[in-house]
Amino acid sequence: MILVPVTYRGGIYRHDEIVALIEDLGGYIVQKHTLAQEVVLQCFVPKDDIELIRTIAKPLAGEVTDSPLVGTEIAVVIPSLEIHHLPHPACDIAEYSRRLGAKSNMVGMARGVGKRIAGINDEERDVINEHDIAVYVLGNFEVCIEHKIPILRRGVEVPIVLCGAPDKETLERITKPAVDGYVGNVGRFMHRTKESDELAKLDEIIAEITRVLERKREEIAKDPLSVSPARLMDVIREQVPAILDVTSPTPLTVQMAGLRVKLPYDSYASVLKKTVIEDGITIGDVSEIVPSRMRDYILVKILPFSSTNVVV
Amino acid sequence: MTSIEYFEVECTEPLGGEYYRQITNDVLLDHNLLRVIHKLHVYIDPNVPVFVACGMLKKITSLVRVRDFVNVNPLEGKMILVISNETYLAPMLKIFWQRFGKDHVEQPDRFTVVLYDLAVDPKEIEEIIIADPSEALYKDLIYAFRCIAPEGFRVRREVYGKERFSFISSEDTLTASSDALVAEKFRLMGEEP
Numbered sequence: 441m442i443l444v445p446v447t448y449r450g451g452i453y454r455h456d457e458i459v460a461l462i463e464d465l466g467g468y469i470v471q472k473h474t475l476a477q478e479v480v481l482q483c484f485v486p487k488d489d490i491e492l493i494r495t496i497a498k499p500l501a502g503e504v505t506d507s508p509l510v511g512t513e514i515a516v517v518i519p520s521l522e523i524h525h526l527p528h529p530a531c532d533i534a535e536y537s538r539r540l541g542a543k544s545n546m547v548g549m550a551r552g553v554g555k556r557i558a559g560i561n562d563e564e565r566d567v568i569n570e571h572d573i574a575v576y577v578l579g580n581f582e583v584c585i586e587h588k589i590p591i592l593r594r595g596v597e598v599p600i601v602l603c604g605a606p607d608k609e610t611l612e613r614i615t616k617p618a619v620d621g622y623v624g625n626v627g628r629f630m631h632r633t634k635e636s637d638e639l640a641k642l643d644e645i646i647a648e649i650t651r652v653l654e655r656k657r658e659e660i661a662k663d664p665l666s667v668s669p670a671r672l673m674d675v676i677r678e679q680v681p682a683i684l685d686v687t688s689p690t691p692l693t694v695q696m697a698g699l700r701v702k703l704p705y706d707s708y709a710s711v712l713k714k715t716v717i718e719d720g721i722t723i724g725d726v727s728e729i730v731p732s733r734m735r736d737y738i739l740v741k742i743l744p745f746s747s748t749n750v751v752v
Numbered sequence: 753m754t755s756i757e758y759f760e761v762e763c764t765e766p767l768g769g770e771y772y773r774q775i776t777n778d779v780l781l782d783h784n785l786l787r788v789i790h791k792l793h794v795y796i797d798p799n800v801p802v803f804v805a806c807g808m809l810k811k812i813t814s815l816v817r818v819r820d821f822v823n824v825n826p827l828e829g830k831m832i833l834v835i836s837n838e839t840y841l842a843p844m845l846k847i848f849w850q851r852f853g854k855d856h857v858e859q860p861d862r863f864t865v866v867l868y869d870l871a872v873d874p875k876e877i878e879e880i881i882i883a884d885p886s887e888a889l890y891k892d893l894i895y896a897f898r899c900i901a902p903e904g905f906r907v908r909r910e911v912y913g914k915e916r917f918s919f920i921s922s923e924d925t926l927t928a929s930s931d932a933l934v935a936e937k938f939r940l941m942g943e944e945p
Binding site for chain 2: 519520522523524525553554555556557558579580581582583584605606607627628629630631
């Protein structure tokens with residue numbers, strides 16, 4: 441059964457029928473937003489059943505759209521959290537990717553500014569490495585990007601998409617070794633992205649992120665995960681009731697090959713480790729449970745089939 | 753940028769220059785400073801690295817006096833001041849309290865201030881200086897250029913006064929050649945450095 445990421449958008453009236461349907465079909469709801477009279481479900485559903493969901497949702501005025509970024513966690517990396525980069529363009533990019541289903545986090549560096557003085561520290565590097573992809577939003581000058589990108593990417597192992605004011609070809613030329621994706625003509629600016637060409641640029645960033653993530657998905661598919669992150673999310677939600685008391689918008693953040701559990705590591709790591717998924721196989725058997733560098737959260741890294749010889 | 757007579761952004765990277773032109777425009781517009789700038793020259797060289805902004809300001813509105821926003825009506829033993837604009841009400845009251853004492857100043861409602869038992873000519877009251885808008889203006893201008901300049905350029909020197917200003921920033925120590933650079937940019941605008 442191939443699960444595909446989609447977004448369901450519809451009225452609150454009878455939306456529970458859609459929720460039940462997705463669960464009955466073997467799909468998973470990653471995130472549910474209720475905004476006044478509207479419900480947005482970000483979910484994984486079986487590819488063959490999308491049409492069925494569409495048909496059932498039609499009388500409820502619900503619509504199902506493809507959301508390639510559902511189930512991914514993106515780091516938007518910016519040189520600092522100062523007015524120079526926020527809210528434009530960093531927040532615009534983070535918000536736009538969130539609309540398409542991703543969980544985006546902003547990583548503002550302590551000393552990422554400037555050319556000669558730019559640097560990255562171990563905490564920033566580790567936090568970036570906890571994500572599926574890092575989108576570096578840099579500035580307007582070719583010479584600065586060329587000088588600082590090797591420093592800012594030091595130790596970063598996740599795929600990188602680089603955004604900057606020079607065009608794509610120039611970014612490709614000045615980045616050595618090459619990163620995974622490039623979006624040119626998105627430098628530092630200080631106005632809201634609302635013109636059609638600016639929105640097209642945001643679409644281009646999303647397309648590039650999707651392309652890079654698709655490649656990562658293909659890599660993962662070569663040695664499949666022992667358990668799907670979305671399934672693991674469901675298991676934790678059912679068996680660890682403490683997660684229901686977490687007030688964070690996404691107490692369980694689904695990633696492509698793991699899960700961020702927003703519970704304190706010291707008290708809950710052993711509980712998670714012993715949680716049974718199926719037939720006596722525990723979460724500890726199929727994944728590595730490590731403390732996250734983000735607050736005191738837990739990071740569950742799912743092991744591939746080749747390491748566990750188990751698929752649940 | 754129609755209200756600025758001269759506006760140039762000079763940069764060693766043309767595309768970067770275009771972006772900085774847009775940033776300068778946006779920031780000055782957001783801070784409502786376009787109306788006060790007469791000439792502006794921005795120079796950026798990321799190779800050095802250095803950021804220079806220098807310019808001339810329009811004739812700044814003269815000092816704000818009581819007569820600019822108050823109508824003084826002298827009556828027997830008191831003066832009724834009718835306020836048309838509240839912007840400078842608080843500093844005006846402060847000055848009155850200091851000068852005449854709180855016993856002689858009363859504010860019965862939002863737009864009225866009454867001065868009691870003062871042996872002062874109403875003309876003299878009208879001439880009292882309440883504020884100097886240029887002080888805040890220069891501070892706002894420098895803040896705006898801090899937003900415009902690349903963030904890593906944290907070594908700064910700002911000079912302002914007499915309807916002109918210059919702002920220079922870099923990552924490295926500023927040397928005597930920085931002043932020569934500012935002077936050169938003033939000359940480009942057709943102004944004496």
